Amino acid sequence: MGGLPSPGEANAVWKGIWHREVHDSTAIEDNTLVQREVERLLEEGLAVGNRSLREYLEVKGYADAAEWVYGQVVPSGHPRTGPLITLADVRMIHHKAMAPVWEVVPHPDATDRERPGAHREHEIRPFPYGMTPPSWPFVPGEMGAWAEEANSLDPDTVTFPEQLAALHCRFEQIHPFLDGNGRAGRLVLNLILVRLGYPPAIIYKRDRDRYIRALQRADAGEPGTLAALIARAILHTLYQHVIPAVAGPARLVAAGGTRNTRPEGSGSSSRGVPRPLASHPRTRRPVAQFPCLGRGVQGQPLGPKLT
16 A cells, blocks of 8 residues: 555545544634534535625635645556646646635735736735745746755655745745735645645644744744644544544554554654555655654654544
8 A cells, every 4th residue: 555545535534634634724714604614615516604705605615626736646556747836837726716706705905907817916014923925026036946946855754844835935934925825835835745645744733833933933934833733633633534544443554554543742653553554755765764754853743633
């Protein structure tokens, strides 16, 4: 067994991930739909609750973009070809996420050229903690450099979580679009992950403050906290959504014959982690053997799992 199961092969697994990510990633941006309302909207097309039209469209747009991202999973036995990510991918994600709400409630400052999927042509005010995004004429060049860095990621090194965190932080620093950069940035992060054979990282609403503080530290050149948060989020998706589906009602994993005993600590030992479950599409190595999922920043344990 190699690579993540595709949405077509494991619809129930991906549906659970989809519902959870759509709710929490939009909630981080102050969308007020609760989990049940998100699920009714996605599954039945029903706008239940007393929310604004904008909020329903924000959820629908993010859901469309996330569904496209999940469709980029590399099928088992078919190594990925071509670049890991392109600027066209980034624009596609932003367009899918923002177009539904933009058609009804466009950004009041947007020009005709600043549509969803197009780079901003406005300056962004400094963030509250002091970081200032680059001036808009520099955005295309900055995003070109960002894409080069993304395609140089090496998932086989123990510093991969830090590389990934720095890349995610840099995207948010550039702020390439007029609006929706946080949502687009998390979707782009997950596109990179699923194309490398990892589960998506879901940043939960309850962790919003930790996530923002971690981004602030990464802005200051210290990506370790953000790296640990992302690595734990990957593991949480694995244990919460993927392993139970693979293990079945008895919580047994046929491939390894080991019981799913969720480790309470870092997972620095692969004991109790099923193998193989998901593997890098180039090397076909199980995720359980990847340095970045067995260790935290610079080879240190990740610490307690998210609950």
